[in-house]
Amino acid sequence: MSTRQSVEELVYRSCMLLDDRNFKGYLELCEPGFRYTISAHSPEIRKDMIWLQHDKKGMETLFTNLPRHNSDHSPITRHATVYSVEMDEANGQAKVVSALQVFKTTLDGGVTELFAVGKLYDTVSLNGGGPKLAERTVKLDTRMLGIGYHVPF
Amino acid sequence: MSRNAAQWTQKPKLPSTHYVDTRIYTDEQIFREEQEKIFNQCWIIACHESEVPNPYDYRTFNHPGGEPIFIMRGDDMKVRAFYNICPHRGNILLYDPVGNAKRVTCIFHAWSFDCKGSCTDISRGTEGYQNRLSKDDVGLREVRAEIGFGGFVWVNIDDGACTLKEYIGDALGLLEPTMEQPMEVFHYHKAIVNTNYKLWHDTNSEFYHDYMHYFNRITGMMQPGYFDRKYVGYPNGHASVGSMSIKYDAYDGGEQRGLGWPGLAPGGWILVDVFPGMTYNLRTSVMRIDTSIPLGPNKVMIEFRGLGLKSDTPEQRAERIRDHNTIWGPFGRNLHEDLLGVHGQGLAMREMTDSKWVIHGREESSTIHDEIGMRHFYAEWGRRMGRKAYDPMAESRPAAAA
Ligand code: FES
Numbered sequence: 067m068s069t070r071q072s073v074e075e076l077v078y079r080s081c082m083l084l085d086d087r088n089f090k091g092y093l094e095l096c097e098p099g100f101r102y103t104i105s106a107h108s109p110e111i112r113k114d115m116i117w118l119q120h121d122k123k124g125m126e127t128l129f130t131n132l133p134r135h136n137s138d139h140s141p142i143t144r145h146a147t148v149y150s151v152e153m154d155e156a157n158g159q160a161k162v163v164s165a166l167q168v169f170k171t172t173l174d175g176g177v178t179e180l181f182a183v184g185k186l187y188d189t190v191s192l193n194g195g196g197p198k199l200a201e202r203t204v205k206l207d208t209r210m211l212g213i214g215y216h217v218p219f
Numbered sequence: 220m221s222r223n224a225a226q227w228t229q230k231p232k233l234p235s236t237h238y239v240d241t242r243i244y245t246d247e248q249i250f251r252e253e254q255e256k257i258f259n260q261c262w263i264i265a266c267h268e269s270e271v272p273n274p275y276d277y278r279t280f281n282h283p284g285g286e287p288i289f290i291m292r293g294d295d296m297k298v299r300a301f302y303n304i305c306p307h308r309g310n311i312l313l314y315d316p317v318g319n320a321k322r323v324t325c326i327f328h329a330w331s332f333d334c335k336g337s338c339t340d341i342s343r344g345t346e347g348y349q350n351r352l353s354k355d356d357v358g359l360r361e362v363r364a365e366i367g368f369g370g371f372v373w374v375n376i377d378d379g380a381c382t383l384k385e386y387i388g389d390a391l392g393l394l395e396p397t398m399e400q401p402m403e404v405f406h407y408h409k410a411i412v413n414t415n416y417k418l419w420h421d422t423n424s425e426f427y428h429d430y431m432h433y434f435n436r437i438t439g440m441m442q443p444g445y446f447d448r449k450y451v452g453y454p455n456g457h458a459s460v461g462s463m464s465i466k467y468d469a470y471d472g473g474e475q476r477g478l479g480w481p482g483l484a485p486g487g488w489i490l491v492d493v494f495p496g497m498t499y500n501l502r503t504s505v506m507r508i509d510t511s512i513p514l515g516p517n518k519v520m521i522e523f524r525g526l527g528l529k530s531d532t533p534e535q536r537a538e539r540i541r542d543h544n545t546i547w548g549p550f551g552r553n554l555h556e557d558l559l560g561v562h563g564q565g566l567a568m569r570e571m572t573d574s575k576w577v578i579h580g581r582e583e584s585s586t587i588h589d590e591i592g593m594r595h596f597y598a599e600w601g602r603r604m605g606r607k608a609y610d611p612m613a614e615s616r617p618a619a620a621a
């Protein structure tokens with residue numbers, strides 16, 4: 067498999083694992099220094115906002131606490147399309163930009179609606195043993211998320 | 220024991236101040252009356268002054284009474300509010316939520332207005348109107364606007380209403396020492412939820428629902444001092460809840476809370492509910508402001524703002540943002556739970572569900588789980604509406620004379 071292919075597969079697997087709420091599996095795709103951010107730009111206040119930010123440990127804590135909270139149990143489905151992979155051989159990294167659409171499906175009746183759109187900006191490390199996520203920033207275009215959601219995109 | 224149909228509709232065995240008829244949350248007629256008798260007469264937060272920092276900056280606002288409004292800072296630095304409605308053929312004047320416009324020119328037929336609401340140009344005016352209509356006849360409708368209580372821009376549709384200061388009275392007194400420094404909005408998002416606006420305000424007016432929050436159950440309720448906090452009601456339907464210490468380390472992953480907020484005791488929490496649908500919420504290092512904009516009996520748009528200090532260093536701001544979003548952001552632990560709660564009430568209480576009563580009956584010497592905050596709100600609601608929240612359709616008969 068080419069590096070580009072394995073990088074793409076990493077992005078897609080990260081989506082599938084989170085869709086399945088396989089948090090352990092998701093974290094296994096991440097480097098120890100992993101950083102995760104959800105951001106959005108608010109034209110109303112003319113500012114970039116950070117809506118969620120964690121290191122790997124923070125993500126682990128979040129995942130551990132999730133079942134203890136009251137949450138919307140409607141499953142979500144992440145659709146990613148890798149737009150670009152920019153190799154930085156010297157640093158053993160790739161910068162990856164993917165389009166992201168998140169759909170939410172109600173438990174009762176299974177109605178699916180578009181929940182959010184945005185882009186994934188990933189830094190992938192290529193230092194042997196297959197590509198891993200070093201950093202992921204989800205930049206959301208959608209800012210109206212209704213009652214919100216506890217599981218990161 | 221479960222109850223049959225007749226028992227289900229029987230009035231709760233509590234004083235009539237301690238429950239409400241759920242039709243106040245679902246009835247279309249009551250909703251229209253609320254827009255007219257409450258929202259169009261009360262002072263409402265439209266935005267924060269930091270959202271219109273420069274001359275000619277504007278910010279649009281959907282007023283809960285229904286009126287589209289824009290706020291504009293004039294060349295004299297005064298902040299004014301106007302209907303966002305063109306006096307010609309009723310077009311919206313400003314389409315974007317924010318911007319900067321020396322002249323507000325309607326895109327339809329290019330009538331122009333200045334920052335004080337005067338019409339400055341009617342295109343081909345004399346040709347079409349001769350002397351029958353002049354620019355002076357078609358100025359914008361100005362809405363009363365005042366800045367206060369933390370630098371918020373308040374508006375009032377009612378030209379005859381009391382001043383903002385009179386309206387608030389002492390209700391925000393607890394927060395006064397914490398609002399001496401200029402603040403700045405760093406977070407803004409909206410949520411539309413199929414529920415009644417009062418149910419959101421109710422959730423912001425009672426802490427009994429800490430049972431819903433895993434985070435609060437373990438960081439607040441189990442700590443000494445939690446049950447000592449008191450509710451205080453103020454004229455015009457406002458209420459405040461005093462400070463308490465919260466032990467953040469009790470939550471796995473909770474960090475040492477270093478930054479805090481000037482005037483707020485470490486670990487403190489101050490919450491003030493302003494009638495009819497605004498809440499100041501100061502905790503850890505962040506001020507949160509909710510503004511409810513009802514869109515129908517069972518639909519509300521809530522605006523959420525997070526504020527820090529204007530003087531924040533980048534590091535301080537980052538910490539405030541982190542504190543805010545962990546709990547109160549769209550992916551935060553508590554906000555989602557709160558919204559899930561009122562969304563569920565909307566599901567159970569919409570018209571024709573045969574929901575009947577909502578009980579606000581807890582009495583615990585006005586302390587944290589007392590439901591006096593909601594009772595205080597509904598007393599004011601009833602006064603302004605000329606309806607009783609427990610009997611909104613005036614159906615109950617006076618007891619027969621002995
Ligand atoms: S509708 Fe605005 S100029 Fe005609």
Ligand SMILES: [Fe+2]
Pocket residue numbers: 422428432553557
């Ligand atoms: Fe809550």
